[in-house]
Amino acid sequence: MKHTISVLVENQFGVLARVAGLFSGRGFNIESLNVAETMDPTVSRMTIVTSGHDGIIEQIEKQLNKLINVIKVHDLTAESHIEREMVLVKVNAEATNRAEILRIVDIFRAKVVDVTPRTYTIEITGDEDKLEAFLKLLKPIGIREIVRTGKVAMARGG
Amino acid sequence: MKLTGAQIFLESLVREGVKHIFGHPGGVVLTIYDELPKFPLKHFLVRHEQGGVHMADGYARATGKAGVVLVTSGPGATNTVTGLATAYMDSIPVVCFTGQVPTHLVGNDAFQEADIVGISRPCTKHNYLVKDVNDLARIVREAFYIATTGRPGPVLVDLPKDVINAQTEFHWPEKVHLRSYNPTYQGHPGQVAKAVDLILQSRKPVIYVGGGAILSNASPELVSFATKLGTPVAPTLMALGAFPMTHWQCTGMLGMHGEYQANMAMHDADLLIAIGPRFDDRVTGKLDEFAPCAKKIHLDIDPTSIGKNIRADVPIVGDAREVLRQMMAELDGRPQELEEFKANIQEWWAQVRKWREEHPLSYDRTSPNIKPQYVIEKLYELTGGDAIVSTGVGQHQMWAAQFWKFDRPRTFLTSGGLGTMGYGFPAAVGAQVAFPDRLVIDIDGDGSFQMTCQDLILAAEHNLPVKVAIINNGYIGMVRQWQEFFFRRNYSQSDMACQPDFVKLAEAYRCAGLRATKPDEMVGVIKEALATPGPVVMDFQVEREENCFPMIPAGGAHHQMILPEVMPS
Numbered sequence: 001m002k003h004t005i006s007v008l009v010e011n012q013f014g015v016l017a018r019v020a021g022l023f024s025g026r027g028f029n030i031e032s033l034n035v036a037e038t039m040d041p042t043v044s045r046m047t048i049v050t051s052g053h054d055g056i057i058e059q060i061e062k063q064l065n066k067l068i069n070v071i072k073v074h075d076l077t078a079e080s081h082i083e084r085e086m087v088l089v090k091v092n093a094e095a096t097n098r099a100e101i102l103r104i105v106d107i108f109r110a111k112v113v114d115v116t117p118r119t120y121t122i123e124i125t126g127d128e129d130k131l132e133a134f135l136k137l138l139k140p141i142g143i144r145e146i147v148r149t150g151k152v153a154m155a156r157g158g
Numbered sequence: 159m160k161l162t163g164a165q166i167f168l169e170s171l172v173r174e175g176v177k178h179i180f181g182h183p184g185g186v187v188l189t190i191y192d193e194l195p196k197f198p199l200k201h202f203l204v205r206h207e208q209g210g211v212h213m214a215d216g217y218a219r220a221t222g223k224a225g226v227v228l229v230t231s232g233p234g235a236t237n238t239v240t241g242l243a244t245a246y247m248d249s250i251p252v253v254c255f256t257g258q259v260p261t262h263l264v265g266n267d268a269f270q271e272a273d274i275v276g277i278s279r280p281c282t283k284h285n286y287l288v289k290d291v292n293d294l295a296r297i298v299r300e301a302f303y304i305a306t307t308g309r310p311g312p313v314l315v316d317l318p319k320d321v322i323n324a325q326t327e328f329h330w331p332e333k334v335h336l337r338s339y340n341p342t343y344q345g346h347p348g349q350v351a352k353a354v355d356l357i358l359q360s361r362k363p364v365i366y367v368g369g370g371a372i373l374s375n376a377s378p379e380l381v382s383f384a385t386k387l388g389t390p391v392a393p394t395l396m397a398l399g400a401f402p403m404t405h406w407q408c409t410g411m412l413g414m415h416g417e418y419q420a421n422m423a424m425h426d427a428d429l430l431i432a433i434g435p436r437f438d439d440r441v442t443g444k445l446d447e448f449a450p451c452a453k454k455i456h457l458d459i460d461p462t463s464i465g466k467n468i469r470a471d472v473p474i475v476g477d478a479r480e481v482l483r484q485m486m487a488e489l490d491g492r493p494q495e496l497e498e499f500k501a502n503i504q505e506w507w508a509q510v511r512k513w514r515e516e517h518p519l520s521y522d523r524t525s526p527n528i529k530p531q532y533v534i535e536k537l538y539e540l541t542g543g544d545a546i547v548s549t550g551v552g553q554h555q556m557w558a559a560q561f562w563k564f565d566r567p568r569t570f571l572t573s574g575g576l577g578t579m580g581y582g583f584p585a586a587v588g589a590q591v592a593f594p595d596r597l598v599i600d601i602d603g604d605g606s607f608q609m610t611c612q613d614l615i616l617a618a619e620h621n622l623p624v625k626v627a628i629i630n631n632g633y634i635g636m637v638r639q640w641q642e643f644f645f646r647r648n649y650s651q652s653d654m655a656c657q658p659d660f661v662k663l664a665e666a667y668r669c670a671g672l673r674a675t676k677p678d679e680m681v682g683v684i685k686e687a688l689a690t691p692g693p694v695v696m697d698f699q700v701e702r703e704e705n706c707f708p709m710i711p712a713g714g715a716h717h718q719m720i721l722p723e724v725m726p727s
Contacts, residue, residue, distance in 0.1 A: 010338060014287070018279060025280050055465065062462040068284040068304060071338040 002031065003057050004083060004153045007046040007064055008072040011037055015069045019046060022067065028052065028060050032085075032150030043071065047152045080156040086125045086149045088113075089135065092142035093120040101141060108134045119144060163291045163322040164189040167255070168197045170298035173330055176226050178202065178217065178591050180210040184230020185270060186257035186319040202591065202620065205612040207234055209584035211241020211312075212610065214252045216585030219571045220546055221592045222375060224251040224305050231257040232270030235316075236277065240578060243281040245312040247575025248396060249373055251305040252312040254282075260320040261289060275316050283311030291324035296331050303334040308341030309460040310373055341459060345476035345484050353431070353455045353472045354488040358495045360429035360453075362506045363389045366412065369396030369574065370434015370458060376479035377401070377567045380433060383482045386489060388500050389431070390510050392420040394441050396574045397434070399564035409510065410519070413441040414710045415556040418517035418719060421708070423510050425716035427452040434458055434478045437467040438575070447715035457481050517708070517721055519560050527701040528677050530554060530629045534561040534601060537627060540684050545597040546589045548572065550582040550606020553635035553706045558601040580609025583626060587613060590622040597625070597688070604630040605654055614667035617693040625687050626695045628660055631702045639705050643720075664695035673697040 009015045016035060023030050031049040038045050050060060057075065064073045076083075093101055093115070101120055105112055108130065114121035124134055128151075135143070161169065167190060171179070179201045183191045194201060204210035207229045214225025229238055235256040245252045259268040264287075275287045284304050286297050294317075301313040357363060365387070371380050377400050384391045384407055391401045392409045401408055410417030412424060424430070430452045435441065437456075442448040445467060456463075456470035457478060464473040474481055489496055521531040534557050547562055548571035549555040555572055564570045571589060573581040586600035600607075607628050617624050629635075632655040641649050664671030670690050674683040680698065687694040708719040 014275065014279075017276065021279050058465060059462065066460065066462050068336065068339050 001053070001077075002049060002051045003075055003077040004081070004151060005048045005050060005061065005064070006074045006076055006153060007048060007070060008038070009044050009046060010069040010071065011042050011044040012069060015044070016046075018067050018069060019048075019064065022063055023050075023060075026059070026063065028056065032148070034150040034152050047150070049151050074155075076153050076155055081153050082156060083127050083151050083153040084125055085128065085131060085151045086123065087131055087135070088147045089122045089124070089138060090119050090144040090146075091122065091138050092144060093118065097141050101138070104134070104137050110134065159327075160325040161328045162189065162193070163294055163317070163324050164193045166291065166294050166326070166328050167298065167317065167322070168193055168199065169328060170295050170330070171199060171226065172197055174298065174302045175223070179226045179228050180204050180213040180217075180588070181228035182207055182210060182230065182234055184234050184257060186231045186259060187228065187317070187322065189319075189322050190228065190257075190317075201228075202616060204584075205615060206610065207237035208240050208580070209587075209610045209613045211238045211252060211254060212244065212578075212581050212584035213588035213591070213613075214254070215241060215245045215250050215581075216548060216571050216588030217592045218245075218250050218252055218588075219585070220568050220589035222568065224253050224302055225588060227252065227254040229254070229256055230270065231259055231274075232272045234270075235274035236272050238314075239277060239281065242278055242312045242314065244573050244576045244578040244581060246281045246283065248369060248573065249310050250312065251310040253301050253305050254312060254314045256314060256316050257322070258287070258316045258318040261318045262320070264318065274314065278314045281312075282314045283309075285314040285316070287316045288318065288321050291321050291326045294321065295329060299331050300334055300336065303336075304339065308339070309370075342475045343459070343477040343480050345457070345474045345481035347484070349472055349474045350481065350484045350488055353474060354485055354492070356429055356453055356455060356472060357387065357431060358492065358499045360499075361502050362426060362428040363387070363503065364409075364423050364427040364430055364452075365389055365391045366424065366430045366432045366435055367391060367393045367397040367400050368433065368435020369394065371397050371400040371478050372567045374434065374459070374478040375567070376433070376477075376482055379479050379482035379486070383486055386486060386496070389503060390423050390507075392416075392424060394435050394438070394574075395559055395572065398559060398570045399567045402565040403563040404565055409514075411559050414443070414712075415560065415706050415708065416441075417519060417560070418708055418721065419510055419513035421710065421716040421719055422513045424449050424452075426509070430454045432456045432458075432470075433482065436463040439467075442467060443710045443718075444713050444715045449716075520722060521704070525701060526677070528674060528680060528698055530631070530698075530700045530704055531557050531561050532677065533627060533629060533680065533698045533700065534558055536680055536684055537599065537601070538562050540681070540688065541597060541599070545569070545599045546571065546586070546593065548582045548586040548589065548598070548600045550602045550609075551577045551579045552603045552606060552637075553631075553639060553704075554601055554603040554606070554629035556636075556706045557629070562601075579603070579606040582606055583624070584610050584613055586624045586626070587617055587622055590617075590624050591620075594622070598623075600624060600626045602626055602628050603635060604628050604632060604657055604660070605634040607660075608658070611663065611667075614664065614669050614693065614695070618668035621692050623691060624693050626693070628695065628697050630657075630660065630697050630699050631704065632657060633702060636706070638703070642703070642705070643709075643711070660695055660697040669693040669695055671695045671697065673699070675699045
């Protein structure tokens with residue numbers, strides 16, 4: 001099962017290598033990883049999407065906690081939370097299909113952020129289901145390139 | 159007054175209470191070595207950095223204090239990796255300082271540059287690259303704090319040359335503040351009460367002791383706890399000496415080459431009271447068939463150890479010493495139930511005693527050749543067991559574990575987790591530095607000894623009276639044993655019959671060398687070695703193809719031990 005784990009770490013060089021090394025050294029899976037500074041500039045947040053049975057997830061959480069530079073580990077999966085990912089998609093945009101692409105963009109509340117005579121570049125944000133549905137519709141039209149940010153997530157409420 | 163980084167570094171070591179350093183100079187650390195004579199620190203010039211880390215490790219295991227290593231950049235640093243990995247696997251507090259090229263050259267493939275922080279990341283508890291001399295004292299302080307608290311382990315600090323040479327005011331931080339590192343020492347009271355409930359309900363309990371009991375200095379508490387309960391006590395290799403092996407409750411060592419009664423008791427138990435072990439595969443054997451009927455109480459200071467291999471019914475995160483005290487306090491409140499419990503386990507003891515009588519440790523005592531087990535028995539007998547013993551890795555290590563009856567903690571120094579051949583001799587040197595007046599014996603293999611024997615010259619130089627007993631069978635013995643059992647006696651590359659003359663080798667290194675080739679020469683050699691001041695190498699040429707029993711084949715279950723009687727022929 002997929003888990004989204006939010007990890008607060010010291011904002012220092014080498015911390016990302018420690019976390020990445022932990023996952024590779026112990027054979028854990030990383031599906032996506034997102035790192036950025038928090039409101040406190042000495043702290044960074046990593047959002048890690050991983051998968052495995054309960055025993056593996058328990059080990060991942062414990063092993064992360066064991067790293068000296070890790071301040072807090074929080075598995076968001078079990079509770080109510082919001083997940084978002086942004087994707088940039090470059091699609092073939094010929095005269096014949098430009099209107100259809102724009103319709104899809106409109107329906108999904110996506111945005112065309114760059115236009116060339118042959119392509120549109122589209123920005124879309126959402127949860128996994130929405131993004132997958134969007135990409136599925138664009139696929140027959142011809143996707144040239146996709147760049148994804150990886151998931152970020154936040155618990156709901158206070 | 160401003161101090162240089164080198165002065166700050168050395169002053170910080172002094173403030174940490176460091177007395178001894180194992181090290182080797184080189185280009186980028188010359189400023190430190192230039193200052194070294196001005197500080198009250200005794201430096202031992204190792205002939206190979208790997209040995210230096212093993213010395214610091216042996217020092218740490220024997221004393222409980224952190225061992226300290228100082229080496230140069232590049233090859234000096236990379237040579238420490240095996241030593242660090244050894245200390246890491248066995249949770250030993252070693253603080254290793256490596257020189258580094260100046261910060262402006264880091265990443266430039268400079269002369270003698272190695273990314274030792276990157277290389278050592280997976281085999282240290284934590285590591286640092288010091289980028290600013292103003293951080294140096296704090297980082298040294300944190301390094302010792304991290305190495306010695308919680309689950310101990312090695313910490314590496316990389317010191318670039320320009321940081322060593324820079325100047326600043328010296329401020330010693332009295333307190334360490336790490337917001338992200340707070341080990342748990344006290345056990346959760348609810349869990350402790352649950353554990354005691356399970357204990358008092360059990361009929362076939364075993365106390366399964368791991369290295370954590372030694373690391374937390376919990377021996378006195380363990381003895382009180384175990385004698386209060388009166389249950390069998392089964393130590394792992396790493397726990398030998400935590401509970402006296404001559405005590406009637408001790409079943410002898412557990413695991414792959416553990417004693418029959420210990421393994422059978424584990425297999426049949428209805429409750430394991432695990433005090434600081436990590437359920438390593440050399441102890442558990444086949445996981446699915448490990449202690450199949452037993453509930454498990456698992457006490458460990460490291461939450462990752464709990465539930466990693468075996469599910470615990472009652473996990474307790476905490477320091478072994480603290481939690482044993484808590485459990486005893488809980489037991490003291492339930493005297494009636496404790497008496498009933500003691501009566502209830504009598505039947506279990508009858509069974510355990512039966513196993514003990516059925517298959518005690520044994521070997522052929524009528525052989526015309528020296529039996530390796532006999533060497534260890536005689537060493538034990540002639541020293542009264544009053545020694546610190548280190549080992550290499552392999553058959554001799556297992557025989558030492560089986561036939562030396564360790565009664566005190568921190569007297570058995572052995573590489574359990576990583577299984578590092580070559581650990582024994584430098585570890586013995588480290589222990590001897592810590593305890594110059596105690597008898598320190600390295601029980602070694604001819605294969606293991608040859609990996610790190612160059613530091614004989616260090617022992618001679620400092621007149622460290624380490625006694626080395628080489629169990630010399632001219633084989634990489636454990637490899638040969640596996641080849642005999644599992645590879646059709648195809649002794650591929652395990653025959654080491656072409657070997658140095660160990661007596662002459664000892665003499666070349668200014669040590670005494672002695673040899674025994676027959677059983678009747680042995681006692682004389684041991685007595686002479688013990689009477690000789692300074693380091694001595696004893697070459698015991700033993701039965702070449704002796705096997706180590708009992709043996710659980712890799713991946714086998716505890717009740718599937720191979721015993722000498724059913725040895726495949």
